[in-house]
Amino acid sequence: MATIKDVAKTANVSISTVSRVLNNSGYTSQETKDRVYQAVEKLKYQKNMVAAAMINKHTATLGLIIPDIKNIFYGDLTRSVEDTAHKYGYNVILCNTDNDLNKEREYVEFLIQKGVDGIIFSTPEVEDRNIKELVKAKPELPVIVLGSEVSGVKVDEVLVNNFQGAYMATEHLIELGHENIGYISGQPQSYSTSERQQGYESALRDFGIEPKPHYVMKDEFKVESGYQQGKEMLAREDRPTAIFAGNDAIGVGVYQAARELELRIPEDVSVVGFDDSQYAEIVYPTLTTVRTPIVQMGDKAVQLAVQLSEDERNFKETITFEPTLTERNSTRALKENVFRKVN
Amino acid sequence: MATIKDVAKTANVSISTVSRVLNNSGYTSQETKDRVYQAVEKLKYQKNMVAAAMINKHTATLGLIIPDIKNIFYGDLTRSVEDTAHKYGYNVILCNTDNDLNKEREYVEFLIQKGVDGIIFSTPEVEDRNIKELVKAKPELPVIVLGSEVSGVKVDEVLVNNFQGAYMATEHLIELGHENIGYISGQPQSYSTSERQQGYESALRDFGIEPKPHYVMKDEFKVESGYQQGKEMLAREDRPTAIFAGNDAIGVGVYQAARELELRIPEDVSVVGFDDSQYAEIVYPTLTTVRTPIVQMGDKAVQLAVQLSEDERNFKETITFEPTLTERNSTRALKENVFRKVN
DNA sequence: GTGAAAGCGCTAACAA
């Protein structure tokens, strides 16, 4: 592979001149510029970025840490992150942790050794000690947390308003006349799970409905988990007439459970999901769900990372995006709405 | 950040000694080893891999080029690739091209400048000029093509037997008594599309059924495309009683089309997909589909890339994996099977 | 405007 030396030689200039024209730094005459570009062309020279990175301390690479790319939510997120990164001239190294903090730590170390310019975490844990340690150990490294808050340290966060989303979902159901509304969600220790629960309960109370503890179940943000929990909740004597699922995958699991119990959706049970992932449009009936503006969020996270690494600004900010409700066909009016907002 | 110099200083040895113990190369006494490790511990030293890479010409990074990570097929694939890469101590840089060859070229250049140790292409194009150019320009760079053949150049390929998979799908349908079987598939120029078509037609012929050209449609490997094509094909007077979809996404689109036309699956129309992606288990009824051993394929691709980069072996090989049929609930017997294999 | 030279952090001869 041709190096800068080769270019210098064939262009009959010094390597510093080559560097200058290629990086547009310092003065160079048009004539030498031309000569250099010709040489570059001729030798098909490509800059060795690892050599450059050694000096610049800039690798144009971002790390993205997620639980699992097979999960379509993270597919959408990753695509958005990669797209904006690419727009800014960065690449992204993908890391799947399966929510395993040890695996995550390994990845973080590796990324640091490789000199990435920033790390974007999209991990559902509130108590992520890796993030805390990292932020303390390397305060100059841009760290963006996407989708959840981390307790105890200040980092840049880009969030969706989970409370509001859950509130909207629940409110929608209440306005349709539902009173017995279940909440089936994912990891109990996850930020989203608890924020959404608060929104759900808050909506219930605001309409004068007392939340029932046995209408709340939590396990994992997965189809299988939604199925198991759904089967249990829908098999109850006093089964809810509507279920607010912590995410779309759980919603899909609830569909399966309902089908097994010969309950029709939405006739016998309404369901609302969260995320507005691809699942929502693929299932039948299509799933009413809370839309997380995932593309904008991924975009913003990368923007922050890039700014942090290039401008070295350093105020930790929290940016919250507002969700919207996407109404489809998995909910229906139970009866005329008898509930009115009391608070 | 602590450098090797700092470690050398606090351990009271030379930097080459530090390098030796950290890389387990050459002789070092236990005592110095201990001292070095202590210093490393104390300073929380992490090796700067970009400096090392400059000498080694080894970045422990692989590039993975796919059309779109949002497509769940590539989600599964990417996960498998990343997992094995991680097992071997490599990271993967993800690149989404949207099948845009210009975008792909950009990525390839970037990856080369960053000195990746290999590139895995999973692009559906047979005529990918980027791959051809790359292989010619840098024959020493490990290039693995995953899931499709590239005409005109020798590269390492890991494939699924598309012909056989399509044959099995079609045969399954024929054995169920279907004669009028449609084939709705993706990009006409894609390797998979044509291989699968051949398997489909071959099965038909082997059972004495003449393929009908108007039962074959091709557009894109997407839900929407399956829906549009499905609507058209199922609206025909002589609509097929079964459809072999080029992949699961198309199969899902066919479901939607059938629903719109008030055709029941599998009562009125049977459908078989390809890939055995997550979609297959989520839709209702669950989708019978040809299972691509995607995990093993991703795994193998990485193995090859790693071997190629570390051992510098260099025989271009083609590894073909055999698909299997996963029977679920989207197909049913039309009548007693009247077809017998004639060839 | 341009070139010489130092040095980024590390590895690998080569000496000792």
Next chain:
DNA sequence: TTGTTAGCGCTTTCAC
């Protein structure tokens, strides 16, 4: 067994 030294390919002062 350990240290000295020469680079890897590039950027960037600092002279000229």
